[in-house]
Amino acid sequence: MSIVTIYTNITITGKGKFFEVLIGARPEPIWQLLSKVGILYTLEPIFTIIFVVEFFDKYKVGELTSLLTSDLGSLKTIVSDNYQETVIGTLCLLFALSPQLAPVLGLLMLTVSAVVAVYKRTTVSVFKVHGSALATIADCVTETFAAIRTVRSFGGEKRQMSVFGRQVLDYERSGMTLGVFKSINESITRVAVYVSLMALYCLGGSKVKAGKLAVGTMVSFIGYTFTLTFAVQGVVNTFGDLRGALAAVERINSVLPGAEIDEALAYALEKDLKRRKSHDPNLEPLLANSNGKMQTSSVGYMSSLKSASDVRKLAESGDIHLEDVSFSYPLRPDVEILQGLDLTLKCGTVTALVGPSGAGKSTVVQLLARFYEPTRGRITVAGEDLRSFDKSEWARAVSIVNQEPVLFSVSVGENIAYGLPDDNVSKDDVIKAAKAANAHEFIISLPQATSALDTVSERLVQDALTRLMKGRTTLVIAHRLSTVQNADLIALCSDGKISELGTHSELLEQKGLYASLVGSQRLAFE
Numbered sequence: 082m083s084i085v086t087i088y089t090n091i092t093i094t095g096k097g098k099f100f101e102v103l104i105g106a107r108p109e110p111i112w113q114l115l116s117k118v119g120i121l122y123t124l125e126p127i128f129t130i131i132f133v134v135e136f137f138d139k140y141k142v143g144e145l146t147s148l149l150t151s152d153l154g155s156l157k158t159i160v161s162d163n164y165q166e167t168v169i170g171t172l173c174l175l176f177a178l179s180p181q182l183a184p185v186l187g188l189l190m191l192t193v194s195a196v197v198a199v200y201k202r203t204t205v206s207v208f209k210v211h212g213s214a215l216a217t218i219a220d221c222v223t224e225t226f227a228a229i230r231t232v233r234s235f236g237g238e239k240r241q242m243s244v245f246g247r248q249v250l251d252y253e254r255s256g257m258t259l260g261v262f263k264s265i266n267e268s269i270t271r272v273a274v275y276v277s278l279m280a281l282y283c284l285g286g287s288k289v290k291a292g293k294l295a296v297g298t299m300v301s302f303i304g305y306t307f308t309l310t311f312a313v314q315g316v317v318n319t320f321g322d323l324r325g326a327l328a329a330v331e332r333i334n335s336v337l338p339g340a341e342i343d344e345a346l347a348y349a350l351e352k353d354l355k356r357r358k359s360h361d362p363n364l365e366p367l368l369a370n371s372n373g374k375m376q377t378s379s380v381g382y383m384s385s386l387k388s389a390s391d392v393r394k395l396a397e398s399g400d401i402h403l404e405d406v407s408f409s410y411p412l413r414p415d416v417e418i419l420q421g422l423d424l425t426l427k428c429g430t431v432t433a434l435v436g437p438s439g440a441g442k443s444t445v446v447q448l449l450a451r452f453y454e455p456t457r458g459r460i461t462v463a464g465e466d467l468r469s470f471d472k473s474e475w476a477r478a479v480s481i482v483n484q485e486p487v488l489f490s491v492s493v494g495e496n497i498a499y500g501l502p503d504d505n506v507s508k509d510d511v512i513k514a515a516k517a518a519n520a521h522e523f524i525i526s527l528p529q530a531t532s533a534l535d536t537v538s539e540r541l542v543q544d545a546l547t548r549l550m551k552g553r554t555t556l557v558i559a560h561r562l563s564t565v566q567n568a569d570l571i572a573l574c575s576d577g578k579i580s581e582l583g584t585h586s587e588l589l590e591q592k593g594l595y596a597s598l599v600g601s602q603r604l605a606f607e
């Protein structure tokens with residue numbers, strides 16, 4: 082009687098790439114056969130299967146068959162994480178099981194390999210397009226959230242949504258194309274397998290009939306061919322995809338309940354989208370769930386918001402008051418950044434806001450731009466509470482010029498168009514805006530590169546700003562004394578309040594914090 086034990090010692094540190102399979106010819110002692118059949122190894126990373134065989138009796142076909150049949154299951158389980166290795170390992174065992182059926186198996190392998198090779202060649206570009214479509218979506222999302230303040234200050238939400246929607250549609254299209262390729266590959270492969278199966282039945286059947294092959298051997302042969310080449314592949318792939326998708330859904334679900342919806346902004350966007358006559362197909366997938374109904378809960382209040390023309394009129398004619406404004410950031414509700422701040426920005430004048438680092442100057446700007454609402458107190462424009470203004474319209478009335486401007490990864494022209502109110506901005510509008518910013522000459526000298534904007538003379542930018550500020554209500558936050566001292570009014574912010582107010586000379590005379598900032602050169606000519 083044969084007593085054969087197989088010890089498997091498997092080390093997997095990655096996917097195997099190079100295999101050398103030694104296949105022995107029968108009949109010969111089992112340990113020799115197994116040592117030749119079973120040594121699979123990869124050079125890098127290491128994938129080694131070592132069979133240690135204890136052999137006490139002579140080799141018998143039937144026992145070998147049952148041994149392979151019973152132990153192959155565990156071997157399959159062990160290596161099933163690595164599909165390629167599974168196939169190659171299984172093939173070795175199948176060759177050992179029945180060299181008579183090997184030609185059919187070879188045919189199957191050749192056909193499948195050819196299909197896979199052709200498929201891989203033809204789908205490289207499809208995969209690339211699909212991958213880059215996904216990367217583009219990721220870039221767009223990263224860029225949008227990194228520059229969310231710029232997006233909001235220009236009222237660019239709809240534009241970003243449209244760009245995102247277009248990219249999602251591109252991704253969907255490339256996914257469909259890829260799906261077609263995958264289906265064709267799957268179909269051809271399956272046809273190859275079924276044809277091979279028929280051939281196996283014919284060939285194997287004739288050998289069984291002639292008494293040259295055991296029925297069990299043939300059944301095992303066919304069974305393993307299918308189980309290991311397709312079922313395992315299909316199940317592993319499907320469950321892999323499903324697991325990934327479920328994990329993603331779980332992550333999304335863990336984030337969504339904590340997200341707060343800015344209802345005023347959501348309402349303004351929906352209203353804006355409805356008002357536009359032009360139909361943007363890129364936005365459709367993103368709005369598919371709204372069914373044309375407002376999603377916001379306070380529609381009554383929202384629909385009483387001031388119209389575009391009212392907002393513009395009030396912004397152009399009225400003073401802006403911050404009245405007893407207190408504010409804490411949502412993530413730090415216990416820290417009050419502004420504590421009853423009062424400030425008036427006179428219509429058409431320049432107010433400079435100065436103060437120590439962390440005093441809350443940028444926070445004031447963010448409240449004025451309505452990135453946040455005051456926790457207490459209110460901001461009024463010409464006596465009207467800012468909360469009664471449509472957020473999108475207010476974004477159009479307010480411009481924020483950052484010290485470090487954000488540029489989106491589109492052309493210079495598209496970056497300029499971002500700040501213009503209409504969706505269909507003409508080239509002339511862009512040129513006009515570029516001229517107003519003293520940037521036209523410089524831009525037309527550029528080959529394509531936006532990064533060279535660093536070389537624009539700061540003087541030119543300053544001149545353009547000075548010109549554009551005329552007649553506009555302006556709040557300047559600056560550390561440059563020349564900018565500050567020319568302002569109509571200087572407000573010093575400290576401890577969340579305005580503690581000093583006046584012109585440059587008045588504040589110097591007060592000999593307070595402003596005078597000491599100037600004295601210590603924290604406000605300085607540069």
Ligand SMILES: Nc1ncnc2c1ncn2[C@@H]1O[C@H](COP(=O)(O)OP(=O)(O)OP(=O)(O)O)[C@@H](O)[C@H]1O
Pocket residue numbers: 410411412413418436437438439440441442443444445
């Ligand atoms: N998003 C935020 N969440 C929580 N705290 C914030 C946030 N943004 C700013 N802060 C905190 O609010 C305080 C005021 O910040 P702010 O940027 O308004 O000061 P600043 O006067 O403009 O300072 P600087 O001159 O250094 O720019 C700081 O302590 C800052 O850490």
